[in-house]
Amino acid sequence: MSEINKDKIKQINDMVSVVKLASLMFTAIIFFQYVFNDNEFLGNLVYQQIIFMAIGVVMLLLLSIYIIWAFSLNDSISKSKYRKMIFVENLAFIAIFFIVVLLSGAYKSEYKYIFLFIITSSTIQLGLKHGITVAVISSSLILGIDIFCVNTGEVNNYFQTDLILCGIFILTAWPLGFYVKIEGEHINNLEELVNKDGLTGVFNHRYFHDALKEKITVSEKDKKPLSMIFVDIDYFKHYNDLYGHQKGDEVLRTIGKILRDNLRTDDIAARYGGEEFAVILPNTDEEEAMIIANKIRKIIEDTEFYGEKNQPNGVLTASMGVSVYPDKAKDDISLIKSADDALYRAKFFKKNRVEKYTSILDEMSIDIEEKDVELVASIKTLIIVINAKDRYTYGHSERVALYSKLMADKLELSEKDKKRLVYGAYMHDIGKINVAKDILNKKMPLTNEEWEILKRHPQDGIEMIKHVKALEDITPIILHHHEKYNGTGYPNNLKGEEIPYLARILSVIDSFDAMTSNRPYNIRKSYDEGIDELRKFSGIQFDKEIVEKFIEVIQENKDHLDNLI
Template sequence: MSKVEKSKRKQLSEIVSVVKLSSLLFVGIIVCKYIFTDGRIAPNSAVAYYTIMSIILPIFVLVLIYFMWTFSSKSKMKNKYGNLISNIETVAFIIIFTVVIFVCGAYESEYKFLYLFIIITTTIESGMKKGVIVSFISSIIILAMDLIMVPGDINVYFENDLILAGIFVLTAWPLGFYVKIESEHIKQLEDQVNIDGLTGVYNHRYFHDELRKKIMQGKMDHKPVSMIFIDIDYFKHYNDLYGHQKGDTILREMATVIKENVDLDNIVARYGGEEFAIILPNTREDIAMRIAENLRAKIESTYFEGEENQPNGKITASFGISVFPDKAKDDMDLIKSADDALYRAKFFNKNRVEAYTSILDDIKQNISDEKDIELVASIKTLISVINAKDRYTYGHVERVVIYSRLLADQLKLSEKEKATLIYGAYMHDIGKINIAKDILVKKMKLTNDEWGELKQHPNNGVEIIKPVESLKDVIPLIQFHHERFDGKGYPHNLKGEDIPYLARVLTVVDSFDAMTSNRPYNKRKTYEEGVEELRKCSGAQFDPDIVEAFIKVITSKTGQICIGKIEAGSEAAVDSISTLTYDEYNLKL
C-alpha cells in the first residue's frame, strides 16, 4: 500500500471514528432525556443524582475506551484481523441503536435516524456492498417493530418507516458509488505512479518499495524472500538492427510472457532498460530456480518478430537468483547478489539460470570471529565494485578459478592447498580496487606511470585482506602472483623456489588466461599460441614443472572441451567471454 493510500485510509478512519463517537454521545443524550422526562425521575432528588452518575459515568467510560481504542491499537489490530473487527463493530452499533430505539418508544421512537450513522460510516469504510447490507438490516429492524408491535392493518408508523427504509438504502447506494469511483480514481493515480508506462508491469521505484516491505515481512515471519533478475540477451543488437520502436515491442511482449507465467502474489517489475525483476515472497531458492527455468524455456520457445537475426537465432533471456536471508542480509544485499548471479548467467553464454554463489560465503561459514566475518563481507563488496569497474577482471577471475581447479587436481594438491589456491585465484586482483577505472579499461598501451600504478595492486590486495586471520594463507598468492621464476617479476623480484609454490601455480594460470583473452591494451593469443608461449617462457617466467602439468591438463580431453568452450565464447561480445559451465565438469564454486 502506497503512502498516499495509507494517508487517505488514515484520514477516512479518523473521520469515521469521529462520526461513531458522536453517535455514541447522541445515544447518551437520548438515554438521559428519556430518563428525565415524563416524571420518571425527579431532577432534584438524590435518586436523580445517583441515576445520572450510574448512566453518565458508564457511557463516558465507554466512549473514552472507544476513543482510545480507535486512535491507538485499532489500526494495528485491523492489519492483523482484517474485516473481523469492522464487522464486530458494525454489529455492536446496530445492537446499541436497536436497544435505544426499542427502549425509547420502539415503533413510536423518533430516534430511528440513528441507523444513518452506522450506514454512512460502514459505506465509507467498507464500500457500497456492506453499506447496502447494513441499510437493509436497519430497515428490516424498524419495519419488524411496526409489524410485530402494531398488528393488523398497515399503520401510519409502517408507512413512515417504509419511507425511512428507502432513505437508508438511497443513502448507502449513491454514497457507495461515490466511494467506489473515488477508490478507482486513486487506483488509477497510483498506477500512473507505480506502473511502467511501456511494459505495464511495476516500475523501478515500486519494486524497491515492495522489496523492502517483503523483506521486513520475511524477517517477522521467518520466511524466505527470493528474487529473480531477468535480462534480455543481445538486446542492443536487436535495437541496432530494428530500431528502438521494435525494441519497445519486444519489451512489452517479454513483460506479458513474464506476467502470464508467474503467480499472482509475485511482483513483476521493470528494473531498467531490458532488465526485469520478480519478487517471490515465501519462496525457497530451489522453487525460484524451477520457476526461473520454466520461464527461461517459455521465453526461448516464444516467437518474437525478427529473432532469427539474433546471434543465437532466438530472443532469449538470462536469469540471476538470490534469496533472503540465506544469501542476503537485507534488500540491497539481495539486489546485489541477484545481480551478481545474473552477471554470471550472462558470462556463461547467456540463456541460462544462475543462482548466486560466492567463494567468500564458503569462507565465512568456517569463520568463528565476528570481526573476520564482517571483514570478509567487506572484501566481497570490494570484489563486486571491481567487477563493476572492469568487466574484463570479472571474466578473468572466473576463468582463473576454473583453470586453478583443473590444475589443482592434476597436481594432486591437498584439500587445504586446493582451497587456498581457489581463494587466491578468486581474490588475486582485489588490489585493483585502488586502480583508476581509466587505467583498467584503457584501450591504448599503458604509459610507464600507469604501469607503475597497476603494479601496486598485489601490495594493495595484501593490505586489504591482511586483517582477516582466516585468509593469512592466501596472502602469498596475492602478493607474489606476478613474480617471475628468473627473478625479474614484481613487486619483490623473488626467484625460483623462493616464490611460494601456490603463487607459482597461480602465476601460470593467471598468465595463460591473460595472454589468451581480449584485454583493453593487449591483443589476445590463440590457445595454441598461449601453450607455445608457456613453453617458451618455461624456466624464465614460469616454473617448468607447473607449466608441463598445466599443458598436460589443458590438452587432455576435458581440457580440450574446456578450451573449446572458452574459445567459442571469447569471439563473442565482451559480456559473453566464456561459455564453460561448472556443471559440465562438476566444478562448483
C-alpha cells in the same frame, strides 16, 4: 502514489472515527433522556442517581476504549483483516442504535434516522457493497420493529414514514458508494500510470525499489524469507541489431506478459532496465524461488519469437539469478547485488539457465575456524568497498574467480588446489583498499610515486589475511600474482618456476580479464584480441603451457562469454 493513498485512507479513517464518536454521544443523550423520563423503570431518585453514575462510568470507559482502538489502527494490518475489523465494528454500532431505538419508543421512536451515521461512514470507509449491506440491515431492523413491536389489532401509523426512511437509507448508500468506487478506480488508474512500465505492463524501476523496501520490512517483521529473481534476455543486443528496436520491443512486451501470467498474486514483477527484469517473491525460500525461475525460463525458451532462429543458440532465451533475504543478503541493496551476481554467473556459464547466489567467501567460511568467521566477513565487506572505489573493475574479482574454476577443471587440479586458486583469485586485489580512489581511476599514466603505491597492494593484501590460519595457503598466490615469467615483475622479481604454480595461473587469468574489461587506462579488447596478447607475451610475462591451456578454456566457452561484460 502508494504513500499518498495510505495518507488519504488514514485521513478518511480519522474523519469517520470522529463521526462515529459523535454518533455515540448522540446515542448517549437519547439513552439518558429515556432513562430520566421513565421513573417507573428507575424507581426513586436515589436509584436514578446511582444508575446515572454507573451508566456514565460505563459509557466513558467504552468511549475511551473506542477512541484508543479507532485511532491506533495502522497500515501494518492487512487489507482484508482491516476490512473485517471495520465491518464487525459497524455491526456493533448497528446493534447499539437498534437498542436505543427500542428503548426510545420502538416503532414510535423519533430517532430512527440515527442509522444514517453508520450507513454513511460505512460506505465512505468500505465502499458501495458494504454501504448497501449496512443500509439493508438497518432498514430490515426498522421494518422488523414496525412489524413485531405493534400490539395485535393496533394500526401502525409510522410504517409508511419508515418505508420512506428505508428508501433514504438505500439512496444515501448507493450514490455515495458509487462515488467512492469511481474515485477508487481513478486512483488505481493514476497509480498504474505512475507505477507501471508503459511498454511491458509490469511495474517500473522506481516502484520496484519502493516495493522491495516495504516487503523487506514485512519479511523482517514476520520472520519469513523474501526471494528475488533477476531476469536478463540473452543476446538481446544481437536481436535488436538484426531486427530493430520495434521487434525488440515486441520481445520485451511478450516477456512482460509471461511474467504477469505466471507469477502468484503477491509477487511483484518489474522492468529493472533495458532487457532486464526483476521479480520480488514474498514468503518464498530459495528452493521455491528456483522452481519458479526455472518454470519462467522454460516458458520463455518454448515461446516462439520472431526471427529467433537467427539467435546464437537458435532460440531466444533468458538467464536468471536468484537470491534470498535474509539468508544471502542483509538488506534491499545487498539482495539486489547478490541476485545480480547470480545472474552474472548464469550468463557466464552458457546462459539460458538459473543460478542461485553463492559467495566464494561464504564457501570459504565452511573451511575456516569459528573464531575467524567475523574476520572473513570483514574481508568480504572490504572487497565490496574496493569495487565501489574502482568502478572500472567492478566484478573483476568475481570474473577472475569464475575463470579460475574453469581453469582448475581444465588442469585437473586437486580439490585442495582448486579451492586455493579460487579463493586466491577472489581475494587477490584486497590490498587495493589502501590505494586512493584517484589512483585506481586515473586515466592518465601513473607517476612513479603513484606506481610504487599501487605495487604495494599484494603485500598489503597478505597483511590483512595473515592472521587467518585457514588462508595461509593462499598468501603466496596473492603475493606473487604480479610476478613475470622473465623475472621483471613485482614484488620479488621471481623468475620462471620460482613463481608458485597457482600464482602463475592467476597471473594469466588476471591479465586476460584486465585486457577484456573496461579500465581507466585502456579500451576493452575483444576476447580474440585478449588471446593474441597472451600469446604475444607468452614466455615473457606468462608461463607458455598455462597460456595455451587457458586459451583452450576461452575458446571452449567463447560462445557463452560474448556480450557478457
